[in-house]
Amino acid sequence: MEHLKFEFAGQQVPQTFEPILVGVVGSGNLEVLMEPGADPAHCTIAVTTSARGFGSIWEAVARSFQREHQLAGVAISINDMGATPAVVSLRLDQAAASLPSAKGVAK
Amino acid sequence: MSAADGIWNSQEQNRVHRLARAASALGPDLRGKQVSADDAVKLLTAVLECGDRVCLEGNNQKQADFLARALTQLDPAHVHDLHMVQSVLALPEHLDLFENGIASKLDFSFSGPQSARLAKMVAAGRIQIGAIHTYLELFSRYFVDLTPRVSLVCAQAADAQGNLYTGANTEDTPAIVEATAFKGGIVIAQVNELLDTVPRVDIPSDWVNFVIVAPKPNVIEPLFTRDPAQISEIQVLMAMMAIKGLYAEYGVQRLNHGIGFDTAAIELLLPTYAESLGLKGKICQHWALNPHPALIPAIEAGWVQSIHSFGSELGMENYVRARSDVFFTGADGSLRSNRALCQAAGHYACDMFIGSTLQIDLNGHSSTATAGRIAGFGGAPNMGADARGRRHASPAWLKAGAQARQGRGGVHAMPRGQKLVVQIVETFREHMQPAFVETLDAWKLAEQAHMEIPPVMIYGDDVTHILTEEGIANMLLCRTEEEREQAIRGVAGYTPVGLARDARMVENLRDRGVIQRAEDLGIDKRQATRSLLAARTMRDLVRVSGGLYNPPKRFRNW
Numbered sequence: 104m105e106h107l108k109f110e111f112a113g114q115q116v117p118q119t120f121e122p123i124l125v126g127v128v129g130s131g132n133l134e135v136l137m138e139p140g141a142d143p144a145h146c147t148i149a150v151t152t153s154a155r156g157f158g159s160i161w162e163a164v165a166r167s168f169q170r171e172h173q174l175a176g177v178a179i180s181i182n183d184m185g186a187t188p189a190v191v192s193l194r195l196d197q198a199a200a201s202l203p204s205a206k207g208v209a210k
Numbered sequence: 211m212s213a214a215d216g217i218w219n220s221q222e223q224n225r226v227h228r229l230a231r232a233a234s235a236l237g238p239d240l241r242g243k244q245v246s247a248d249d250a251v252k253l254l255t256a257v258l259e260c261g262d263r264v265c266l267e268g269n270n271q272k273q274a275d276f277l278a279r280a281l282t283q284l285d286p287a288h289v290h291d292l293h294m295v296q297s298v299l300a301l302p303e304h305l306d307l308f309e310n311g312i313a314s315k316l317d318f319s320f321s322g323p324q325s326a327r328l329a330k331m332v333a334a335g336r337i338q339i340g341a342i343h344t345y346l347e348l349f350s351r352y353f354v355d356l357t358p359r360v361s362l363v364c365a366q367a368a369d370a371q372g373n374l375y376t377g378a379n380t381e382d383t384p385a386i387v388e389a390t391a392f393k394g395g396i397v398i399a400q401v402n403e404l405l406d407t408v409p410r411v412d413i414p415s416d417w418v419n420f421v422i423v424a425p426k427p428n429v430i431e432p433l434f435t436r437d438p439a440q441i442s443e444i445q446v447l448m449a450m451m452a453i454k455g456l457y458a459e460y461g462v463q464r465l466n467h468g469i470g471f472d473t474a475a476i477e478l479l480l481p482t483y484a485e486s487l488g489l490k491g492k493i494c495q496h497w498a499l500n501p502h503p504a505l506i507p508a509i510e511a512g513w514v515q516s517i518h519s520f521g522s523e524l525g526m527e528n529y530v531r532a533r534s535d536v537f538f539t540g541a542d543g544s545l546r547s548n549r550a551l552c553q554a555a556g557h558y559a560c561d562m563f564i565g566s567t568l569q570i571d572l573n574g575h576s577s578t579a580t581a582g583r584i585a586g587f588g589g590a591p592n593m594g595a596d597a598r599g600r601r602h603a604s605p606a607w608l609k610a611g612a613q614a615r616q617g618r619g620g621v622h623a624m625p626r627g628q629k630l631v632v633q634i635v636e637t638f639r640e641h642m643q644p645a646f647v648e649t650l651d652a653w654k655l656a657e658q659a660h661m662e663i664p665p666v667m668i669y670g671d672d673v674t675h676i677l678t679e680e681g682i683a684n685m686l687l688c689r690t691e692e693e694r695e696q697a698i699r700g701v702a703g704y705t706p707v708g709l710a711r712d713a714r715m716v717e718n719l720r721d722r723g724v725i726q727r728a729e730d731l732g733i734d735k736r737q738a739t740r741s742l743l744a745a746r747t748m749r750d751l752v753r754v755s756g757g758l759y760n761p762p763k764r765f766r767n768w
Contacts, residue, residue: 131442157642160704187638188704189444189679196735 107150107158109165113175115205116143123201126194133183135194137202140178152183164188168195177202221394228396229419231256243372243415244404245422250280253420257396258289258360264313265358265390268298269381270320270345270549270588271431271521274364276400276424278303281362286311293317295356297345297382297549298588299324301429308337317356319343320588329584332659342586342665346553349382352389361390361397364428367408368401372415375408378522378530378545379430383413385550391417400424409542432524432762434500436474438745439767444636444679447728447738449475452564452634453484454731455682456675457493460606460630464496466556466593468565472634474504476564478743481511498556498593501526501537501545506755507744509536519545520552520589525765529758549589556593561606562630563593564677567667568639571650572695572707574670574685576633579652584659587667594668596629603627610674613686628686631668632675637703644705645678646698670694676701680708681727688724700725 123137133152140147148165179198183191217223233240235256236249245253254277258264266281267274282303292313299305299321307313308331317340321328331337343351352358363386366377376383390397398420399413453476456462467473480494495515499505501523508514518538522530522545531543540546556563567576576594579585600607607627615622635645652664676683676698683697692715700716702708719725728735745751748765 163704163709187444187636187642189636189638190442192703193444193447193679193735193738197738200734200736 105152105155105158107152107161109148109150109162111146111166111169112144113146113169113173115173116176117174117205118203120203123198125198125201128182128184130184131186131190133181133186133191133194135198136180137198138178138180140176143176146174146177146179148179148181150181150183152181152185154183154185160188164191164195168192168199172199174199174202225394225396228257228259232420242370243419243421244370245420247276247422247425250277250422251283253398253422254280255284255288257398258284258292260289261291261293262359263293263295263356265295265352265361265386266304267361267363267382267386268296268300268304269364269379269521270298271433272364272379272381273300273429274362274400275301275303275429276422276426277362277364277398281312282306282310284312290314293340295348295352295358297348298322299328300431305331314338315340317341317343317348317351318586319345319348320586322585325583325585329582329659332584339584339659342584344553344587344591345382345549345589346557346592349385349550352385357393357395358386358390359395361386361395363387363397363399365399365401365413367403367405368399368418368421369405369408369415372399372418372421373408373411374399374401374413374418375405375410376412378527378547380412380547381521381549384548387413387417396420398422400428402427409544410540412546430524432765434469434502434523435525435761435765436471436502436504437748437765438474438478438504438743438750439747441471441475441478441740441743443738443740445471445475446479446740446742447733447735448472448634448636448677448679449479450483450733450738450742451682451728451731452476452632452677453479453489453493454487454733455726456562456564456630456632456677457484458487458489460562460609462493462562462606462630463604464560465494465562465564466498466560467502468563468590468593470566472566473564474502475743477502477504477508478745480508480513481744482742483737485511498552498560500547501530503751503759503761504745506751506759509533510754511744518552518555519547520549521547524762525760528760529755532758553589553592556589557595558597558600560593560629561604562632564632564634565590565594567633567635568645569647569650570633570635570645570676570698571647571670572698574673574676574694574698575650575666576668576670576673577650577652577664577666579650579655579665579667581651581654581658584655587665590667594631595672596631600627600629606630610686613684617689628674630674631672632677633668633673634677637678637680637701637705637708644707646702646705646707648707678703681725681730684724684726687722693719693724697724
C-alpha cells in the first residue's frame with residue numbers, strides 16, 4: 104500500500120452536506136469519500152493505493168480535478184485498487200457533481 | 211508459353227492436364243466431383259505444381275482446416291515453393307506449410323493468432339512476405355497479378371453436382387472462387403455435409419472442380435461477441451460522448467463499428483441514452499457490420515433499418531433468420547454475407563467508421579502493430595479511410611467536409627465531403643500502457659521485419675476525431691501541425707504525451723470547440739453507470755432477442 108496526501112487552496116466551499124461515497128474498492132476500481140473538511144480555505148485529498156510508484160500521476164489527476172472545481176472545506180479520501188487515471192477522474196467528478204452548490208454561489 | 215509460341219490458352223490446357231492427373235491418380239475413387247477425405251493428400255499431390263499460387267481459404271472466421279492439414283502432409287520433394295495468397299493466417303497449419311518446405315512466399319492481410327510465430331519465421335528467413343494488404347486490396351490483386359492457380363475453400367454443404375452452400379459465413383469464398391475458376395484455376399471445396407439439394411446455391415457447381423466431405427465440421431470463431439458484463443463505466447462515458455458529440459452532431463445514418471467493448475457500449479446505449487436524447491430515426495439506421503449480438507437491443511427497439519455483413523456470428527443464426535427485414539438473407543432464410551462486397555459498402559457507402567486501436571502518435575497515425583508481431587490490419591484501413599472516389603453527398607459527409615475546408619482556399623475551396631473516421635480509445639490500456647506515444651511501435655517492427663513502410667492502420671490525415679475518456683479532439687478543425695499536436699495531447703489524459711501539453715493552447719482549442727469535454731457536451735458524469743446499458747449480461751441479450759440468440763457455450767455463464 105502507498106499513502107499519498109495532497110492539499111490545495113480553493114474558494115468553493117459547499118453548503119453543509121452529508122458524506123458522499125461513490126465507487127467500490129475492487130480490482131481496477133476505487134472508492135471516493137467526500138466529507139466536510141476542517142479547513143475552509145483548502146481541499147485535502149488522501150489516497151491509499153495498492154499500486155506503488157504512480158505518485159506523480161496521482162498528483163496530476165488531483166491537481167487537474169482541483170483546477171476544475173476549486174473546492175475548499177472538503178476532505179476527500181480515496182481507497183484505490185489499481186484504477187486507471189480515467190476511473191479516478193470519473194469517480195472524483197461523480198462525487199463532486201453530488202456536492203451542494205457553494206455557499207452564497209448559485210451553481 | 212506466350213504469343214511467341216502461338217499458344218494462347220496454355221492456362222486452360224494446363225487445367226485440363228491437372229484434372230487428368232487427378233482422374234488418373236484417384237481412378238474409380240473419384241465419383242463425379244466427389245473425393246473421399248482419405249484421398250485428399252493424393253488429390254492435392256496430383257493437381258498442385260511447384261511454384262503455384264495457392265489460396266487456402268483462411269478467413270477472419272471460418273477456416274478450410276481439413277484442407278489445410280492435408281496440404282501440410284504433402285511431400286516437399288514433390289510439391290514446394292508454393293506461393294500462398296490468403297486473407298487470414300489463423301491456424302498453425304498455415305505456417306507449418308512454410309516450416310515443412312512446401313510453401314515459401316506469402317501474401318496476406320491479417321495473422322492475429324499467428325502473428326508472433328510469423329514474425330519469428332520471417333526473421334529466420336523461412337518466409338518471404340510479398341506484402342501485407344487490406345482484405346479488399348488482396349481480393350483486388352486476385353483479379354490482377356495474384357490470381358490463385360489452385361484454391362482450397364470451405365463451405366457448409368454441397369450437392370452431387372458440386373453446387374456449394376456456404377451458409378451464413380460466405381465471407382471470402384465468392385471472391386476467391388471467381389478469380390480462380392475464371393482464370394484457368396482449380397477449385398477444391400471441403401464441406402461439412404453432402405445433400406441431395408442444397409438450401410441455396412452460393413457457388414455454382416461449374417466453378418467447382420472437387421468436393422471433399424471433411425471428417426469434422428470446419429473451425430469457426432465467434433470473433434464479434436462481447437459480453438456486456440465486461441463493459442466498464444469509462445466505456446459507458448465514452449459511448450455517451452460518441453453519441454452526443456459525434457453521432458448526433460453529424461447525423462450519422464450509415465456506419466461501421468470496429469470490434470471491441472468500446473463500440474459494443476455504443477450499441478448498447480442506443481435504445482437507452484440515445485433514445486432519451488430523441489435520436490431514434492435520426493442516427494444509426496444503416497450498417498455495414500457483422501451480426502453483433504450487442505446490437506440486438508437496438509434492433510429490437512426499432513433503431514435499425516438494414517445491416518449487410520462481412521461474415522456471420524456464431525449463435526446469431528436463428529435471430530438473423532427471424533429478422534430478414536434487417537439482414538441480407540437467402541431464399542432459404544439464412545444470412546448471406548460477403549466480405550468483399552461489405553468491405554466495398556463500408557468504404558463507399560458509410561459516413562462513419564469508429565473503432566479502437568492500441569497506439570496513436572502526435573500526428574494522429576494509429577496502429578495496432580507491436581514489436582515482435584506481424585499481424586496486419588484486415589479490413590480496418592478500408593473502413594477507416596476517406597473514400598477519395600466517393601461522389602454522392604449525405605448530411606454527415608458534407609458537414610465533415612465543410613469543417614475540413616472552412617476558410618481554406620485553393621484546391622480546398624471546392625465543396626466536397628469527408629468520411630468521419632473516429633479512433634476511440636482509453637488513454638491507458640491494461641497494465642498502464644499509454645495509448646498515446648511519441649513514436650509508434652510500428653517503426654520498430656518495420657525495422658525488425660524489413661518492411662518498406664511502417665505498418666500504420668489508419669493514417670493521421672484520415673483520422674477526423676480522437677475520442678478518449680478526457681474528451682473528443684476534432685482533427686477537421688485543426689489548421690496547423692501545432693494545433694493537431696496539441697489537440698491530440700489535449701485528450702491524451704495523464705499519459706506522458708498528455709502531461710506534456712501546452713495547457714494554454716489546449717484551453718484555447720477547447721474554447722474553439724476543437725476539443726470538447728464531457729461537460730462541454732452537457733453530459734452528467736453521474737449518469738455514466740452500467741445501468742445505462744440496454745443489456746448488462748449475455749443472458750440479457752438472449753432475453754431481449756426473445757430466445758432467438760443462442761450464444762456459444764464459452765459465453766454461457768448462467
